[in-house]
Amino acid sequence: MREPDNAGKGDSEWGFLLTTRALIFLGALASCAGLGAGALPASAGTLTDYRLLVLGAAPVKWGSSVLGTGTAVSYAIVSHDTAFEGARNCGAVGSVDELLASSDTSRLAFVGEVAGAFAAWSAAADIRFAAAPPDEADILIGAQLAPRGRAFTNVEFVASAEGGAGRITRSVICLNPLEGWKVGFDGNLDVYDFRYSLIHEIGHAIGLDHPGVPGELMDFRYLEEFSELQAGDRAGAVDLYGPVPAPVSVSSIDGADISIGGGAITVRISDAD
Numbered sequence: 001m002r003e004p005d006n007a008g009k010g011d012s013e014w015g016f017l018l019t020t021r022a023l024i025f026l027g028a029l030a031s032c033a034g035l036g037a038g039a040l041p042a043s044a045g046t047l048t049d050y051r052l053l054v055l056g057a058a059p060v061k062w063g064s065s066v067l068g069t070g071t072a073v074s075y076a077i078v079s080h081d082t083a084f085e086g087a088r089n090c091g092a093v094g095s096v097d098e099l100l101a102s103s104d105t106s107r108l109a110f111v112g113e114v115a116g117a118f119a120a121w122s123a124a125a126d127i128r129f130a131a132a133p134p135d136e137a138d139i140l141i142g143a144q145l146a147p148r149g150r151a152f153t154n155v156e157f158v159a160s161a162e163g164g165a166g167r168i169t170r171s172v173i174c175l176n177p178l179e180g181w182k183v184g185f186d187g188n189l190d191v192y193d194f195r196y197s198l199i200h201e202i203g204h205a206i207g208l209d210h211p212g213v214p215g216e217l218m219d220f221r222y223l224e225e226f227s228e229l230q231a232g233d234r235a236g237a238v239d240l241y242g243p244v245p246a247p248v249s250v251s252s253i254d255g256a257d258i259s260i261g262g263g264a265i266t267v268r269i270s271d272a273d
């Protein structure tokens, strides 16, 4: 069994840590080891099949500090070397070109895996993602410039003045370019599937911790037993961002029904008569 990802431990192979800057902001310099230690009562699912990422004594999320509120987040694949002052992990990331070359994966295929990973979360809860230029994006994905472990996510946040969830201000996902990566499962647990790994890291990037039980994609083990979000993963996302809005019919003109929902605008044109 692989156990690649131990939250809050600096030597984890596949994990995440908050930044020094965020810690200093909160005046909680010693709290790093407590990452994920405070499971919150779950409003959906069970207490143990998901766990919100707790930073500075509160869960963190994008957008509104009110749990269950949807939002939109932008992302980019890093194009040039970028340093993040104060970051515990992913402190310096760069282009994934060499990582892709050594993994025999085309950039087009990787872009598709990234988009697919974000889409998995959009299909689970009211959080939408759109690609943006790297210097404007909320979530950045790049290759580690100082390779270690497998993959990390660094979450920057500011505490809520009103006592609600902290507001995530930037997340950086970094992959180790010296490790083997692949598209799809093949049973080799030493070479990680891009999409599975990215879905997991994006889960951290939007405010989820390891659930503490196996059987969820947010569990830290890499096992290739399933490739999609599990019930606890989805419940955690809904706790943070609310359910995917049901399609709402907003107009009906000359036989064309236009609906908006789930990140899509649908136009149905029917032949009357």
Ligand SMILES: [Zn+2]
Pocket: 005, 014, 015, 016, 200, 204, 210, 218, 219, 220
């Ligand atoms: Zn993890």
